[in-house]
Amino acid sequence: MSVSEHLRQAAAEDAFDGVVPRHVALPERGEELAQILADASRGRQLTVLRGGGSKLGWGRVPSRVDLVIGTEKVNRLLAHRHGDMTVTAEAGMRLADLNRQLAEHRQYLPVESAFDSATIGGIIATNDAGPMRHRFGTPRDLLIGVTLAMTDGRLIKAGGTVVKNVAGYDLGRLVSGSYGTLAAIVDATFKLLPIPLASTTLVATYADGNALAHDVAALNGSQVELAAFDISVSSAGRWILLMRMASSPAATAAQAAEARRLLSSAPAAVSGDEERSLWDEQIRAPWADGGTIVRLSWLPSHLPAVVALLSRLQQDGCDVDTFTGRAIGSGLLRLEGDERAIVAGIATLRASREVGHVVVLRATPRLKSQVDVWGAASGAIEVARALKRMFDPADILNAARGPI
Amino acid sequence: MNQRLVEEFRHAIGPDAVLTEPVQLVTYECDALPHLRSMPELVLLPRSAADVQAIVRICNKAGVPFVARGHGTGLSGGALPVPGGVVISLAKLNRVLDVDIRNRRVTVEPGVTNLEITRQVAPFGCYYAPDPSSQQVCSIGGNVAENSGGAHCLKYGFTVHHILAVEAVLASGDLVQFGSPLADSPGPDVLGLLIGSEGTLAIVTKAVVRILRKPESVQTLLAAFDSISEAGAAVSEIISAGIVPAAVEMMDAVAIEAAEAAVHPNFPPADTVLIVELDGPSAEVAELFAIVEAICQKAGATKVEIAQDEGQRGRIWKGRKAAFAAMGRISPNYYVQDGVVPRTKLPEVLGRIRALGEREGLRIGNVFHAGDGNLHPLICYDERIEGQSALAERVAGEILLYCIEAGGSITGEHGVGADKKEFMPKMFSQDSLDVMQSVRDALDPKRLCNPGKVLPTPRLCGEVPGPYREHPVERAGLAERF
Numbered sequence: 001m002s003v004s005e006h007l008r009q010a011a012a013e014d015a016f017d018g019v020v021p022r023h024v025a026l027p028e029r030g031e032e033l034a035q036i037l038a039d040a041s042r043g044r045q046l047t048v049l050r051g052g053g054s055k056l057g058w059g060r061v062p063s064r065v066d067l068v069i070g071t072e073k074v075n076r077l078l079a080h081r082h083g084d085m086t087v088t089a090e091a092g093m094r095l096a097d098l099n100r101q102l103a104e105h106r107q108y109l110p111v112e113s114a115f116d117s118a119t120i121g122g123i124i125a126t127n128d129a130g131p132m133r134h135r136f137g138t139p140r141d142l143l144i145g146v147t148l149a150m151t152d153g154r155l156i157k158a159g160g161t162v163v164k165n166v167a168g169y170d171l172g173r174l175v176s177g178s179y180g181t182l183a184a185i186v187d188a189t190f191k192l193l194p195i196p197l198a199s200t201t202l203v204a205t206y207a208d209g210n211a212l213a214h215d216v217a218a219l220n221g222s223q224v225e226l227a228a229f230d231i232s233v234s235s236a237g238r239w240i241l242l243m244r245m246a247s248s249p250a251a252t253a254a255q256a257a258e259a260r261r262l263l264s265s266a267p268a269a270v271s272g273d274e275e276r277s278l279w280d281e282q283i284r285a286p287w288a289d290g291g292t293i294v295r296l297s298w299l300p301s302h303l304p305a306v307v308a309l310l311s312r313l314q315q316d317g318c319d320v321d322t323f324t325g326r327a328i329g330s331g332l333l334r335l336e337g338d339e340r341a342i343v344a345g346i347a348t349l350r351a352s353r354e355v356g357h358v359v360v361l362r363a364t365p366r367l368k369s370q371v372d373v374w375g376a377a378s379g380a381i382e383v384a385r386a387l388k389r390m391f392d393p394a395d396i397l398n399a400a401r402g403p404i
Numbered sequence: 405m406n407q408r409l410v411e412e413f414r415h416a417i418g419p420d421a422v423l424t425e426p427v428q429l430v431t432y433e434c435d436a437l438p439h440l441r442s443m444p445e446l447v448l449l450p451r452s453a454a455d456v457q458a459i460v461r462i463c464n465k466a467g468v469p470f471v472a473r474g475h476g477t478g479l480s481g482g483a484l485p486v487p488g489g490v491v492i493s494l495a496k497l498n499r500v501l502d503v504d505i506r507n508r509r510v511t512v513e514p515g516v517t518n519l520e521i522t523r524q525v526a527p528f529g530c531y532y533a534p535d536p537s538s539q540q541v542c543s544i545g546g547n548v549a550e551n552s553g554g555a556h557c558l559k560y561g562f563t564v565h566h567i568l569a570v571e572a573v574l575a576s577g578d579l580v581q582f583g584s585p586l587a588d589s590p591g592p593d594v595l596g597l598l599i600g601s602e603g604t605l606a607i608v609t610k611a612v613v614r615i616l617r618k619p620e621s622v623q624t625l626l627a628a629f630d631s632i633s634e635a636g637a638a639v640s641e642i643i644s645a646g647i648v649p650a651a652v653e654m655m656d657a658v659a660i661e662a663a664e665a666a667v668h669p670n671f672p673p674a675d676t677v678l679i680v681e682l683d684g685p686s687a688e689v690a691e692l693f694a695i696v697e698a699i700c701q702k703a704g705a706t707k708v709e710i711a712q713d714e715g716q717r718g719r720i721w722k723g724r725k726a727a728f729a730a731m732g733r734i735s736p737n738y739y740v741q742d743g744v745v746p747r748t749k750l751p752e753v754l755g756r757i758r759a760l761g762e763r764e765g766l767r768i769g770n771v772f773h774a775g776d777g778n779l780h781p782l783i784c785y786d787e788r789i790e791g792q793s794a795l796a797e798r799v800a801g802e803i804l805l806y807c808i809e810a811g812g813s814i815t816g817e818h819g820v821g822a823d824k825k826e827f828m829p830k831m832f833s834q835d836s837l838d839v840m841q842s843v844r845d846a847l848d849p850k851r852l853c854n855p856g857k858v859l860p861t862p863r864l865c866g867e868v869p870g871p872y873r874e875h876p877v878e879r880a881g882l883a884e885r886f
Contacts, residue, residue, distance in 0.1 A: 083640060083748035084777075106646060127593070140593055141565055148839075156836040162744045164562070164776040165813035166551050166600050167820055167831055168858070169840045173564070173596025182592060194646030217506070223620040225685055251688030258685075297586035301506040330587040356586045374590050379580035383847065384592045390846040403591040 006032060014068055016056045018365045021048065021065035028073045030090070030147060030155055030186035037184055038153030040067050041394045048398055049180035051092060052117030055126050059179060059401040060373055061365045069184065071121050077101055078187060079161075086144065086161055088189040091121030107192040110136040112279075114287045121185040127177040130283045131228035131244070134328055136193065140176035145189035148175065151392045155186065163191045174387070179402035182391040196227070196246035200256050201275045204267035206239040209307030211264055215241060216303055216327050218262045224255055229327040230282055231303075233310070233320075242282060243267070244275075286322055286332040292342050293362040294333045296355045302329075305354040318345030332361070343370050350375060374403045405445040405488075409466055413448060413490075416458040421496075423447040432491045435476045435483040436538075440822050444471075444485035451496045453571065453579055453609035459492055460607065461577035469852045472607040474514060474546030477538040479740065480821025482549065482602045486855055494545045497609060500524055509568060509585055511612045514545025518552075521613060530615045533560040536817065537725055545608050551600030553817040555651045555724070558775035559683075562817075564599040566614045572598060572606035575848035585612050597843070602819050603854040605847045619683035622650070623693045624711040626720050627700040628674035632656060635676040636751045638703035639774050642680065643747070645699065647692050649775060651681040656754075658734070658769030659727045659782065666730030669723025672707040678774070679724055727771040728782065735767065735784030737793070741800045742818040743807035747777040756806050757781055764799050766792075778816035779807070805830065820858045828860050 006028070010021040023045075027033040040047045045066035050056055052072070071092030078088040082105035089098050095118045099108050111123055112130025123129070124146075129138040136142065145159030148171060158171035175182055206212040212231060219226070227246035233239045241263075245255040256269060270278055286293055298306045310320050310333075318341045325331025333349075335342045342363075349358045360373040384404040388395075413422045423429060424446060434441040450456045463470045469489035476483055485491050498515035505528045510521055518539040521532040535554035536542055542552070548570060553562045560566075569583035583595035598605055629635040632654070639652055655663065655677050663669055671677055680696050682689045700708050711717035731738040745753045754770060761768035761783075769782040781803050785796035804814045804827050814820070814827045828837060841859055845851070 081746060081748070083644070084746040085643065086746070127588075137561075137565065140596060141561065150839060154835040154839070156839045157832060158836065158840070160811075160813050160831070162746055162777055162812050162816075164553060164557060164744050164773070164778045164816040166553075166562075166817060167813050167815050167824075168828065168836075169843055170551075170564070170596055170600055171839070171843070173593040173599075174843075176593045176596065177590070178592040194643075194648065197646055220506075221617075223617065223685055225688075247685070247688045248691045250691045251685055254687030255685055295588060297584075297588050299507045299586065301504075326587075328587055357584065357588050357590060359588075359590050378589070378591075379578070380582045380589070380594050381591050383574070383580060383582075384594050386846045387592070387594070387843060390842045 051119030051122030054115030474543030
């Protein structure tokens with residue numbers, strides 16, 4: 001196996017955060033990926049792992065990048081065990097392609113991405129998820145096994161292909177949210193869900209956030225089981241609540257009726273293609289235009305305080321262009337306008353007691369140089385760093401960029 | 405254990421929190437896997453996280469291994485004391501610290517029992533979802549260590565899906581919070597690594613758990629079949645109809661016989677019974693339950709009983725949950741195995757288990773979570789017959805090999821512990837095991853935190869069990885080690 005045949009000089013389109021990497025490697029098999037990684041580690045080449053490249057700019061600005069290892073050719077569907085409702089796919093397979101294939105057996109991986117090019121490896125490494133996390137959690141909650149390429153070239157496995165399994169350490173969980181700092185994900189096995197028999201979404205609009213927060217609390221305290229439950233506010237100040245019911249046909253209708261009863265304003269109902277594009281738009285909205293994107297979390301009961309905090313940001317001159325949030329207490333904020341006001345706004349968010357885990361996902365390199373995109377490191381991050389020293393002793397993987 | 409060290413522990417956590425008398429120590433020589441026993445040298449009963457830190461720091465300095473223990477209900481010898489080491493019982497850290505219904509979070513100390521959480525939140529219409537059979541007595545700390553499941557994990561997942569954060573003492577003695585009551589803590593999911601690490605990476609001193617609203621409706625049916633393959637086909641049909649039941653359980657004729665002898669659930673005569681439970685909004689349950697019933701009839705059920713009320717539902721579950729203990733009614737001794745196969749391989753693997761039992765002359769009952777392929781073969785034997793204990797153990801091991809060959813796992817919920825670590829190389833490559841060992845070494849470089857569990861005797865530099873030393877109790881002829 002020759003590593004060099006997979007290596008090429010990087011081109012302008014390989015640049016991210018204003019940095020052009022020196023080389024790009026595009027292995028086709030896990031063994032090749034592991035070999036390239038081992039060579040990079042021996043040569044102490046600062047390496048960034050890339051899936052579809054959709055979230056490559058998330059993280060600190062690198063001083064230099066010697067090598068990008070792209071997984072786009074490591075993209076096979078290895079096994080769809082539809083009777084067991086599990087799937088094993090290689091890291092470079094696109095989430096959208098995977099779900100297209102799974103749909104042939106009326107199954108799906110209930111994870112959404114704002115990006116068409118998002119890959120299996122990338123969604124695990126960032127643990128990024130969409131509105132359906134309300135019911136199904138984030139990718140790590142569905143992950144049941146992984147193959148990893150270690151920086152010394154070993155290919156190892158953790159977990160397995162069965163949905164229930166407690167043998168050995170759950171290294172799949174460990175690489176979830178690691179942003180490519182520990183090892184390369186080669187393939188992953190997930191448990192799957194049946195595509196719901198029916199689905200409908202209610203859309204309620206509000207003139208002010210407090211009325212919306214009131215309805216969120218009412219739904220949270222009810223027997224309505226939502227598959228997705230989102231909040232958004234536009235710069236026009238119109239608040240929107242999206243509630244998706246997905247179950248059997250009669251149950252979906254009954255749930256929608258119950259939700260209507262609880263809401264303070266009459267919602268519109270959408271289903272079919274219209275429903276699909278509504279959610280697609282909701283997921284993509286924060287990323288559609290430029291601007292700085294910040295992720296933040298809150299306790300569900302603090303939603304009214306979060307609403308107040310957003311208006312305070314506005315008053316301070318930080319233009320909150322859009323805010324989309326999951327009712328479980330996690331959201332994305334798109335900030336526009338003056339750089340200094342945005343930096344001040346991020347500081348305000350971090351200082352507030354209403355929100356936590358304020359992470360800057362997308363920003364210009366210049367803005368990123370003025371804030372720590374990850375925020376203050378916790379004790380758990382220190383433990384993760386001890387693990388990184390073992391996984392990546394040469395400190396090449398997303399070094400000084402990722403969360404550890 | 406040297407007296408100076410004992411004094412140090414007494415000074416740190418109080419003299420009454422240090423047990424040294426053999427009669428006190430004997431309680432801690434095993435967990436619920438009694439064939440693995442080892443007398444601890446010392447048992448420590450901390451009352452706070454600070455006590456746990458003090459103990460671990462002393463152990464760290466002196467190089468003394470330590471084993472954390474919840475309520476000792478583990479089934480893999482995870483809390484088995486190690487020679488030359490101490491046992492840290494978390495039983496006295498048993499306070500419920502916070503109940504936050506609005507945010508569906510409860511904060512507890514590790515010694516709180518699983519069921520106690522549900523008791524605390526039941527008045528508000530909520531419950532804690534993971535329900536291992538031992539839920540009345542098992543501790544949350546132990547559940548976190550083992551990533552405990554239960555009968556309802558097909559729909560609701562395992563402990564890992566219900567823990568938002570823990571505070572834990574590392575082998576260094578440092579107290580660290582992992583995870584967060586808020587979503588999306590940045591960085592690798594170290595919390596997810598700790599959950600299910602069987603007490604080998606840290607000692608949990610606090611946990612924030614997620615609670616759920618009690619489902620509006622629960623419907624349970626029991627279907628009798630003439631063969632396991634018919635029952636298996638029914639399960640496949642239910643799943644491929646797009647239905648995710650809250651629980652799908654199966655029992656074979658041996659297990660039915662035992663359950664009838666013990667708790668008289670009055671199951672219909674059958675080769676196999678299937679229990680299916682749906683929960684959720686009333687309209688959904690009503691609609692899907694009718695489909696499940698029709699599937700069972702079509703698959704050849706000789707009888708379908710639908711629980712009409714909570715009493716009938718309780719009776720069905722009593723028969724199912726009592727099945728383990730009930731084996732004592734039909735066999736002097738029995739061995740509970742825990743393995744997993746892909747659900748579609750259930751009929752094939754059960755056929756192999758049946759043939760194995762016939763070949764070896766041992767009755768094997770099967771009670772299992774059919775929805776997720778988690779088998780619990782119950783191997784009947786009589787220890788008074790020479791060689792039968794060893795035979796039962798060998799048969800239990802053979803069953804694990806069947807599970808691995810079918811693409812499954814050596815444990816679905818009981819853990820590896822001290823019991824199954826030698827099977828780990830059959831499931832994982834040496835490289836994979838070496839990396840797991842390195843993870844352990846990164847957190848516990850001196851290898852003091854529950855050594856000798858989960859991973860097979862490591863190749864890297866070997867667990868350090870220390871020389872065998874006769875315990876005073878053994879010397880006095882009061883106990884023996886085996």
